[in-house]
Structures are given as C-alpha cells and as structure tokens.
Amino acid sequence: MAITNLNHFLQNYFIAHSCEILDNRDGILTIQLTEEMDLALMNRPFYWHYVKKMGNTGQPFQLTLITNPEKRTEKGDWIHFGSPRLQQIMNHLQENERFTKLFQTIDTSKNTPLYPWLVLNIKISYRGKQKKDDVLSIGLQLVNGKMRLDMMNYLESIPLQSMISDYCFTISPLIKLKSGYLRIESLVLNYLEDQPKDWAKESIIALNEELETLDHFYEELEENEQMEKERNEIKERYKPNITCHVINGGIFYLSE
Known part of the structure; x- marks a missing residue:
C-alpha cells in the first residue's frame, strides 16, 4: 500500500475530512481546514478552548502543503517521506481511522x-x-x-x-x-x-x-x-x- 503520489494522497485525505481544496497546482496544495482538522493538525488547543469558553466561532487555519521539490522554497510546508507534517498526518490516520x-x-x-x-x-x-x-x-x-x-x-x-x-x-x-x-x-x-x-x-x-x-x-x-x-x-x-x-x-x- 505504498503511497506513490503524495499530492493525490493528501488531496484525498483532506477531502475525506470535509476540508475545502482552495488550490492545487504544480505540487502546491492549499486547504481550508475544518475546526476538527485544525484541532488535529495545528496544535492550537488553548485557542480553541478560549473560543469555546467565550461562546465565539473560531477561525480554522488555511494550510499550504508543497510536494513539488522545485517549489520547496515557497511559502508552505514542504512535504516528503519522513517530514514531520506527513508523519503527523499518518499518525492521525493510524490513531483515528484504521478502519x-x-x-x-x-x-x-x-x-x-x-x-x-x-x-x-x-x-x-x-x-x-x-x-x-x-x-x-x-x-x-x-x-x-x-x-x-x-x-x-x-x-x-x-x-x-x-x-x-x-x-x-x-x-x-x-x-x-x-x-x-x-x-x-x-x-x-x-x-x-x-x-x-x-x-x-x-x-x-x-x-x-x-x-x-x-x-x-x-x-x-x-x-x-x-x-x-x-x-x-x-x-x-x-x-x-x-x-x-x-x-x-x-x-x-x-x-x-
């Protein structure tokens, strides 16, 4: 079950979690996270705790992931096998969605x-x-x-x-x-x-x-x-x- 196309894998992963794909061109993928996925990936528990306590609606982050090596210097998270962000996503899948x-x-x-x-x-x-x-x-x-x-x-x-x-x-x-x-x-x-x-x-x-x-x-x-x-x-x-x-x-x- 090797992942042969990281961009395709990431797109399917975020679509499956109800995130909007804002842009996906030339190995640069920009996603509008949902609250659930912001909590899972962006490490902002205190922000969401404060928002809920105040009775407000939080603003999930947008996330840009780069799988094209030629674009790795652009603004966003450079994703490759072994990168912390990809490992975080794989851990999320293993912990929450094994089946x-x-x-x-x-x-x-x-x-x-x-x-x-x-x-x-x-x-x-x-x-x-x-x-x-x-x-x-x-x-x-x-x-x-x-x-x-x-x-x-x-x-x-x-x-x-x-x-x-x-x-x-x-x-x-x-x-x-x-x-x-x-x-x-x-x-x-x-x-x-x-x-x-x-x-x-x-x-x-x-x-x-x-x-x-x-x-x-x-x-x-x-x-x-x-x-x-x-x-x-x-x-x-x-x-x-x-x-x-x-x-x-x-x-x-x-x-x-």
Whole structure:
C-alpha cells in the first residue's frame, strides 16, 4: 500500500475530512481546514478552548502543503517521506481511522449491485541478523470468496466515496467478518511458509557464534547477572522471528 503520489494522497485525505481544496497546482496544495482538522493538525488547543469558553466561532487555519521539490522554497510546508507534517498526518490516520467503509462511485440510472470486500493491509516484520518489513494488501470478496493480492494498487484506479451512489445497492455478505479474517490469516501464513528461509539460517549461525564468543569471554568466571543479561541481549538481537500487524483496513463495496 505504498503511497506513490503524495499530492493525490493528501488531496484525498483532506477531502475525506470535509476540508475545502482552495488550490492545487504544480505540487502546491492549499486547504481550508475544518475546526476538527485544525484541532488535529495545528496544535492550537488553548485557542480553541478560549473560543469555546467565550461562546465565539473560531477561525480554522488555511494550510499550504508543497510536494513539488522545485517549489520547496515557497511559502508552505514542504512535504516528503519522513517530514514531520506527513508523519503527523499518518499518525492521525493510524490513531483515528484504521478502519473504514467506502463505496465505489458509480454514475448510473439503473439498479447496480455493489459487492462487499474485506481489505486488510498487513505489515510483516522479519527480525534477526537482518531486519526487513513487507506490506501485504489483501482483499477478500465476502460473497464468492475471491481473493486478490495488491488490493490497494487495484483500488487506486477505482473512485471511492463515503456515501453510496444513487441507484446502487449493497449485496449482503455470505462470509462473516471473523471467517473472512481467518481466511486472510491463512493466506498470510501460507505466503510466509513459501518465503526463502536463508535469512533465518544466517541469523541462527550468527546467534550461535555470538553466544560462543560470550562463553569464551566469561569461561573462567561463574555465571552472573551481567553474563545472563548479555546472553539475553544477543538472543533478542539475532534470534529469527516474524511478526504480523494489521496496519489498517475496511469494507469496500465494489461493482462486479
């Protein structure tokens, strides 16, 4: 689910939060924030507390975000991967909107069914001698059980909105959410089983070498707390393990 177009991502993010896009040209995006988004992003809690206490209507800020490197010296927040503002936005999404429900936007004058998809974006972390993170984006159609990998890439080509379009109706799922989650979990486990295991073997070799070096260093000393602490630190650093974490997901109603 990598973000490949920051400007497009930011525009969709603010539109989804009911903010008005005042201008969006050449990698410079200007937004009129709502009160809710001003509170979330602009770090003005005392201002809003004072406004509410006085019974007045506050004035949310306008925000200008720059994603075009050639325009980074202009007035506004220069946004790039790793920038504080982008990290703030990503944290806001993670804390408040890990799960969503969206409908495909369809312009139609006839009754059109929309089918439910359970979509999960899953972070897989490999830890051992080397560290690596992967993200799997998996979709499961909750009527016929069809599964699709790289689901977020697929969804990027589909217009989505929070309200169902006119003349559209949803098909009730035949697969319950818990069962759907277990199907996706099974797919992830099978995926991991098929991955190369060389990294784990290398980690175990490095683990044993480090433990042997430690034992040699302490060979004439009795077991002590420091030795045990260092042994545990080595195991924690080199012992191969894999963890999976659901980043976010939702139910997406799509046409067939």
